[in-house]
Amino acid sequence: xxxxxxxxxxxxxxxxxxxxxxxxxxxxxxxxxxxxxxxxxxxxxxxxxxxxxxxxxxxxxxxxxxxxxxxxxxxxxxxxxxxxxxxxxxxxxxxxxxxxxxxxxxxxxxxxxxxxxxxxxxxxxxxxxxxxxxxxxxxxxxxxxxxxxxxxxxxxxxxxxxxxxxxxxxxxxxxxxxxxxxxxxxxxxxxxxxxxxxxxxxxxxxxxxxxxxxxxxxxxxxxxxxxxxxxxxxxxxxxxxxxxxxxxxxxxxxxxxxxxxxxxxxxxxxxxxxxxxxxxxxxxxxxxxxxxxxxxxxxxxxxxxxxxxxxxxxxxxxxxxxxxxxxxxxxxxxxxxxxxxxxxxxxxxxxxxxxxxxxxxxxxxxxxxxxxxxxxxxxxx
Amino acid sequence: xxxxxxxxxxxxxxxxxxxxxxxxxxxxxxxxxxxxxxxxxxxxxxxxxxxxxxxxxxxxxxxxxxxxxxxxxxxxxxxxxxxxxxxxxxxxxxxxxxxxxxxxxxxxxxxxxxxxxxxxxxxxxxxxxxxxxxxxxxxxxxxxxxxxxxxxxxxxxxxxxxxxxxxxxxxxxxxxxxxxxxxxxxxxxxxxxxxxxxxxxxxxxxxxxxxxxxxxxxxxxxxxxxxxxxxxxxxxxxxxxxxxxxxxxxxxxxxxxxxxxxxxxxxxxxxxxxxxxxxxxxxxxxxxxxxxxxxxxxxxxxxxxxxxxxxxxxxxxxxxxxxxxxxxxxxxxxxxxxxxxxxxxxxxxxxxxxxxxxxxxxxxxxxxxxxxxxxxxxxxxxxxxxxxxxxxxxxxxxxxxxxxxxxxxxxxxxxxxxxxxxxxxxxxxxxxxxxxxxxxxxxxxxxxxxxxxxxxxxxxxxxxxxxxxxxxxxxxxxxxxxxxxxxxxxxxxxxxxxxxxxxxxxxxxxxxxxxxxxxxxxxxxxxxxxxxxxxxx
Numbered sequence: 001x002x003x004x005x006x007x008x009x010x011x012x013x014x015x016x017x018x019x020x021x022x023x024x025x026x027x028x029x030x031x032x033x034x035x036x037x038x039x040x041x042x043x044x045x046x047x048x049x050x051x052x053x054x055x056x057x058x059x060x061x062x063x064x065x066x067x068x069x070x071x072x073x074x075x076x077x078x079x080x081x082x083x084x085x086x087x088x089x090x091x092x093x094x095x096x097x098x099x100x101x102x103x104x105x106x107x108x109x110x111x112x113x114x115x116x117x118x119x120x121x122x123x124x125x126x127x128x129x130x131x132x133x134x135x136x137x138x139x140x141x142x143x144x145x146x147x148x149x150x151x152x153x154x155x156x157x158x159x160x161x162x163x164x165x166x167x168x169x170x171x172x173x174x175x176x177x178x179x180x181x182x183x184x185x186x187x188x189x190x191x192x193x194x195x196x197x198x199x200x201x202x203x204x205x206x207x208x209x210x211x212x213x214x215x216x217x218x219x220x221x222x223x224x225x226x227x228x229x230x231x232x233x234x235x236x237x238x239x240x241x242x243x244x245x246x247x248x249x250x251x252x253x254x255x256x257x258x259x260x261x262x263x264x265x266x267x268x269x270x271x272x273x274x275x276x277x278x279x280x281x282x283x284x285x286x287x288x289x290x291x292x293x294x295x296x297x298x299x300x301x302x303x304x305x306x307x308x309x310x311x312x313x314x315x316x317x318x319x320x321x322x323x324x325x326x327x328x329x330x331x332x333x334x335x336x337x338x339x340x341x342x343x344x345x346x347x348x349x350x351x352x353x354x355x356x357x358x359x360x361x362x363x364x365x366x367x368x369x370x371x372x373x374x375x376x377x378x379x380x381x
Numbered sequence: 382x383x384x385x386x387x388x389x390x391x392x393x394x395x396x397x398x399x400x401x402x403x404x405x406x407x408x409x410x411x412x413x414x415x416x417x418x419x420x421x422x423x424x425x426x427x428x429x430x431x432x433x434x435x436x437x438x439x440x441x442x443x444x445x446x447x448x449x450x451x452x453x454x455x456x457x458x459x460x461x462x463x464x465x466x467x468x469x470x471x472x473x474x475x476x477x478x479x480x481x482x483x484x485x486x487x488x489x490x491x492x493x494x495x496x497x498x499x500x501x502x503x504x505x506x507x508x509x510x511x512x513x514x515x516x517x518x519x520x521x522x523x524x525x526x527x528x529x530x531x532x533x534x535x536x537x538x539x540x541x542x543x544x545x546x547x548x549x550x551x552x553x554x555x556x557x558x559x560x561x562x563x564x565x566x567x568x569x570x571x572x573x574x575x576x577x578x579x580x581x582x583x584x585x586x587x588x589x590x591x592x593x594x595x596x597x598x599x600x601x602x603x604x605x606x607x608x609x610x611x612x613x614x615x616x617x618x619x620x621x622x623x624x625x626x627x628x629x630x631x632x633x634x635x636x637x638x639x640x641x642x643x644x645x646x647x648x649x650x651x652x653x654x655x656x657x658x659x660x661x662x663x664x665x666x667x668x669x670x671x672x673x674x675x676x677x678x679x680x681x682x683x684x685x686x687x688x689x690x691x692x693x694x695x696x697x698x699x700x701x702x703x704x705x706x707x708x709x710x711x712x713x714x715x716x717x718x719x720x721x722x723x724x725x726x727x728x729x730x731x732x733x734x735x736x737x738x739x740x741x742x743x744x745x746x747x748x749x750x751x752x753x754x755x756x757x758x759x760x761x762x763x764x765x766x767x768x769x770x771x772x773x774x775x776x777x778x779x780x781x782x783x784x785x786x787x788x789x790x791x792x793x794x795x796x797x798x799x800x801x802x803x804x805x806x807x808x809x810x811x812x813x814x815x816x817x818x819x820x821x822x823x824x825x826x827x828x829x830x831x832x833x834x835x836x837x838x839x840x841x842x843x844x845x846x847x848x849x850x851x852x853x854x855x856x857x858x859x860x861x862x863x864x865x866x867x868x869x870x871x872x873x874x875x876x877x878x879x880x881x882x883x884x885x886x887x888x889x890x891x892x893x894x895x896x897x898x899x900x901x902x903x904x905x906x907x908x909x910x911x912x913x914x915x916x917x918x
Contacts, residue, residue: 174508175486192459194486197508199533199560208586216586293586298621298644320643320672322692322714348415349464349485350784356485356510 046076046102049120051149059143059158059167064099064124070140070164072126077102079248080234081241083227084264085280088362089127090191091184092141097124098223100250108254111226111262112306113209114219115251121148123220129182141178142195143167146205146220153218155201173198191359200356208293221288225255226305229263264305267368278372279305279313281365285344285354301329314340316380323351332376341370401699403682405729405736407712410449412439413733418786419719420469422478423497426749426824428719428788430730433467433482435459438491438500447722460502461487468780469789470516471757472525473545478758481527483511483784488529488537490547507549509537513564513624515780517576518756519554520605521809525756525779526553530562530580554599554607560584561593564624564783568776569763570614570636571656574807575601576761579638581622589645595619596640615658620645620671624783626678628687629774631704636776641676641691651704666705667698675715677782679727683743683794685770690714690729712736718781719788720747725822727792744821746801748791750777753829753914754810754898761809764791767802795821806832812898830914833872833900846901850916854888857903865906872900891917 047063056062059069066075074080078099086094100106104118117123128140145156158167159176170176175197181190194200208216228241242258245251264280265272283305289296290303299321301314311317314329319339326339335341343353345366352358410430418431422440430441430449436456441449466483473479477493480500488511490503510532516525524541531537538554539547556562561584567576577600584593596618599607611617621644630637631651638650638658649665650658662669673691681688686700692715695708716731725747726740746766750759762777775791795801798821806814806827814832819825844859857866869882869889879899882889889901894917902912 172506174506177486197486199508199510199531200486203510203533206586208588211586211588213588213591215588289585295585297585298583321674322672322694324714349462350415 047078047099049099049101049122049147051120051147054147054149054154055145055156055169057169062122062145064097064122069166070138070160072140077248078124079245079250080232081223081228081245082230082232083222083224083284084230085227085267085284087222087284088358088365090193090358090360091182091189091362092127092129092193095124095126095128096222098122098245098250099124105249105252106245107252108225108256112224112304114221114224117148117220117223119148119150122146123223129180129184131183133181133183133188136183139180139182140164140167141180141193144196144201146218153205153220155198155205155218157195157198157201159195170195175200189360194356194359196356203295203356204288204354206295207288207291211293211297215293222284225261226263227284229258229261230266262306267365274368274372274375278369281368285365289354310378315376315378328380330373330376331380332378333374334380335370335373338373341366341373344369401682401684401707401709402741403726404739405711405713406739407734407736409733410441410730410735411451412441414730415732416463416465416467416483416784417715417717417730418463418467418469418480419717419721419730419788420478420786421749421789422469422493424476426826427723428721428790430717430721430735431467431469431480431786433460433463433480433491435462438480443721443723445723454498454500456502458502460489460491461485461504465511466514466780466784467786468514468516469786470525470760470779472516472527472541472547474524474757475545476757479516481514481516481529483514483529485510487511488514488527488539490527492545503547505539505549507537509534512562513780513783515565515567515778516756516758517567517760517779518809519576521575521761523752523755523810525758525760528554528565528567528578530565531560532562533560535559536562536565536580554578556580556599557592557597557609559593561587563622565780566625566627567761567778568627568636569601569761570598570627570638570652571600572635573601573603574811575603576809577601578607579616579625579627581625581640583621583623583643585621589619591619594621596622596625610656614656615660616648616650618642618648620648623674624676626676626689626782627776628678628689630678630687630700632686632771632773634772634774636774639676639678639689641673641693642671643674644671647671649704661704664705666701666707668693668695668708670694673714675782675784677715677718677729677785677787679718679787679792680794681727681738682741683726683745684796685773685794685798715782715785717785717787720790720792727788742797744795744798746793746795746804746819746821747824748775748793748804748806749824749826750789750791750806751826751828752808752810754812755808755829758789759806759808759829760789763807765805765807766793766795767805768795768800769798770795790824828914830898830900831912833912844903844911844913846913846915850918851891852918853890853892855891855901855915856888857885857901867904867906869901869903872902873897 067073078097099122101120106115106117109116123146126143130138132139140160143158157170160167176195178193180193205218207219232241265276267277267281282303287304302312317329323339326342329339331337346352412432414432422429427443432439438454440452461484463482468481469478477497480491482489488505491500512530515528519526526541527539527547529537535558540550540553561582563583564581566579580597587593598611600610620642622642626639635652637652640648648660649662651661670693673693676691678689686702688699690697696711696714697709698706713731716729721728725745726738728738729736752759759777764775781787804816816832846855866885869885871880
């Protein structure tokens, strides 16, 4: 009998150690703000999400985070992640998290397709700016949730209050305009940030993968194996994200060897080739529409990273929509006469690309694509 | 050195379009717009240019001596710019055109105040990825409603409440509740006097045959409801479509549909006159290239046949008069059409330029409308001219092509014809005005109901009546005090004589006639006759 007590005690201690280990590692995740008088993260238990109640009225109702909500300190089994390259959203900073119900796992579905997530999965993405003027503070604007129900992905938006204590479900679905001024790298910018409407969410997040009648569905965009095959700093340690997800039982055994995954890179990483950086940038910024089944798939270019045919990528490809003096989507060696540069440099609503999600030009991104196009030695006829 | 001059000259010339005797000469007008708007904003019967930025409305008012005077109206808060479309119309009937701005997030209306010097910004809260917008009287109650195509969901209608407001109400015009709605063209395709709507549709990712990308034709049942008849009519094209030009390209008295598609093939749906259409694109001589999101049509060389321009490599196609077309290069491929130097030839504004049409010796007639019973712009009216050529028809519309707003004047070329037998205006109210034997090379200004009988009348309003509406008496106020009146008659709108008045130098007693709309015709002692509409209530 004594033995059993001892065994039970050992087991409890072991569980406690494991629990605190995982908690510790996650507590090292860098929170959004460095709030003064920050209390230490409380111990969080397993999250339970009743899908019949989703969407919940407040972000805190989900219990995805521990401690002050604005710190965005992830709770138990809420894993932060980051795609190799990020979509440009008017220079907003972003925190992304994934959570899956206990005992469920995602399945591999190709390097360039989003992981097949189990029902109940929540993808969480928080948009914020640092050094927001005039007070030079961090300000969280919105948190977007993609939650997979049995009939597909649902798209929800939570708008943060001015006190930064809570975010509330946008029940109107008409989008919200938020004027904001911030300073970054000694540049101060003022924009009217747009929290997307429901239809704007759908414009980018829909796909008809096999181009079939009735085949249109919502989908996440970033969490594809090609974008997660990178090392992420979890705080106390760094690890390949796919490996970590696998270790956390978030991906099943269908995941192939990491070395076999044709993977994007961080476009800011100058140790990588210009071509890989440019194509990675274009994939995450353009390919959710410009791929087969996407919103703009009736134009010929295929911007998904998995497309390795330069012509279909746009090199020497005549645009469907003619822009004067821009005879090719990408005029190799000549960025100034490439439709791609024209469109990503434009802020005209009917000309700019992407058509939604930004109001200003991503200067660094445009420079990258300029450099890439100018480096091409192909001669367009 | 000479060589360089020649090279420069050739280069300079290549900047001009030249087609069937006309050229377009670019002129910088001082503003810039990608979504273009040409419309008369100050009621001087000259077309103006409107540009809208997030911070201000700019109106380039055409001067009678040529050129433009700029008036700017700043906004107190930034507006959502007309990135996808713009349209104009006086929906609140205060005498000045209002504007609708089609933006990727919102629809915004700029509502002119009572003297057209300022505009109230009405931003609608509904999220909409706006495409084509139109002012149009959907329920034919005499007030302009607002229509807005939606890229990713069911399109929006905004009902005119008759009190100066447009109220979001999709029950006014419930179209197929899916996205992919790019351009709405409001047109009476079956000549039954009721305005129908053709919807160009496009949906990325959707396969051929998917309902999200099949063009639809909404036939007006004449009772406020519409029935979709695209398949029956034979215009249910399944290509990815962004816009359609609807004109009587063959001058046979009904409207043909020219589709500028961006996938598969373009179409020239010739109207068979029985509610059905036949695609004759293959025999038109128009290149098969697809990929134009815009198409604009008008008679540019005043030869009596409708031409068009778009964004394919031969930008301008001139109508040869036999349902074939000849392609020409232009330095522009889209924009708003209107007579921007008042010479009777249609010009085009796009970007920072006005492309002025050089014209030729051909004759022309421009008809400008003012509705009374119908909406003030006469949107939805049918204008017909008859002569040696037979018949030409135009429709008055707000919103042209995919994004732009062109003139609401009915513009006709008549080539070298010596006379115009008559102009017939069929208003949405059912009222018909007929002007017999108008002279050519003029702008004809027609107030609804002022030419009910086809008599030879002055085109100028010589007098006004008050009060109007009236329930007892009418006073006549002469605009020319020297005129001497002789007699007056009152007709109903179907032309029946209701009342003869012999004593016209005092108020006219109309207590005895029943409630309704009437035309008062006055003869002066020189034998001229004048007309004015009034309402008995």
